[in-house]
Amino acid sequence: MMNFHYPNGKRYIPAKKEIIGRKKEKKWSYSNRGMTLEEDINETNEFYLERNIAVIHKKPTPVQIVQVNYPKRSAAVIKEAYFKQASTTDYNGVYKGKYIDFEAKETQNPTSFPLKNFHTHQIDHMDKILKQGGICFILIRFSLTEEIFLLEAIHLLTFWQRMKDGGRKSITKEEIETYGHHIPLGFHPRIDYIKKIDYLLNSNK
């Protein structure tokens, strides 16, 4: 029963907060550190939040609710619901007044990042964010080597277009190294992506 899968085959990982007080806490780990990319980003966002560095949150998982029961004397129970495809990215918020928007993905592939990790709605969303002057990027983790890169959405859109034009269906790791920015894994915060954003903002001045 605990073997959750999204329709796209990915495991559903409940945030720790969600299950506290509800069930015995289960721990999913697929890195040596026992931390998922999502957990690392959540930890980083909490770090930013506590220090007033940035206010960035993960959006709730989009769910289509079909049936709700209302037991007397206790909370409403959702009895039937389905995962919906997200039409936006997972994370957004504000840094120095500016809009920040990103998606985080990891791959087991050591040499390239498959573009099937995104769907058209998300790409369209990123395009709209850029047109509106927002800061938009993806965080990519190569699981095997635990390397994390920040790739600005403008580059992702270019590689997406290459695929649409009949080109390769992935971004090579070399391309990510060339156009992206390596983020060394830290202790606290784990993935200090705002530092890169600062750098990019300053270099664009």
Added chain:
Amino acid sequence: MMNFHYPNGKRYIPAKKEIIGRKKEKKWSYSNRGMTLEEDINETNEFYLERNIAVIHKKPTPVQIVQVNYPKRSAAVIKEAYFKQASTTDYNGVYKGKYIDFEAKETQNPTSFPLKNFHTHQIDHMDKILKQGGICFILIRFSLTEEIFLLEAIHLLTFWQRMKDGGRKSITKEEIETYGHHIPLGFHPRIDYIKKIDYLLNSNK
């Protein structure tokens, strides 16, 4: 199980406020137009999105997922889940590169707006957004008169503090008229709040 439907045939998804707790009271109000505040705002956001005026979305309802079934040959079904209290506001996005964040509430009270419509987490969130230079406000609808006001979060925080200091537990309508900005109901878009934001941005220059 209750089978709620909007007049337009769309499935009704109860707002969390209505579900959390034990009240059976149905709190939503159909106005003469048969549109809820949320529908009006969604319509407005779609209008902005289509015209590249702004990219603003409602966040998914936060849900704590407990049990999921994976039937063969069909989509995963959430069989047990609960509504969670939101720790942020419902709407956010980007307008001209700037971060936009707001919450929308309506009241049946003709003379004042009860502060119990918010919880501490949301107020703290708004405070953090302001400190980070984001644009934060609430949209208030007085259901009986169908009047809509935009009130900047800085004023909401002041009224919240007054309550904390032992003062009244609501904002009078007169105060909202004084500190807020009336938004006339339109046809398309229904609630043109970005126009007010533009005005506020320009008057703060």
